[in-house]
Amino acid sequence: MTFENEIVGGGIIVLNLVPFIFRKPKYLLITAIVSLLMLFLLMNTK
Numbered sequence: 001m002t003f004e005n006e007i008v009g010g011g012i013i014v015l016n017l018v019p020f021i022f023r024k025p026k027y028l029l030i031t032a033i034v035s036l037l038m039l040f041l042l043m044n045t046k
Contacts, residue, residue, distance in 0.1 A: 005042060012038050 015031045015038075 008038055008042055
């Protein structure tokens with residue numbers, strides 16, 4: 001894992017925690033889509 005991948009991985013974890021912190025269900029879908037896109041980009045860079 002490169003340093004860049006660790007930053008993105010940390011970002012995904014933080015994004016997934018956001019809906020639980022703010023307790024807003026509408027953010028859950030947005031963060032899920034964004035985290036999936038980030039994971040997709042990670043798979044393509046390898």
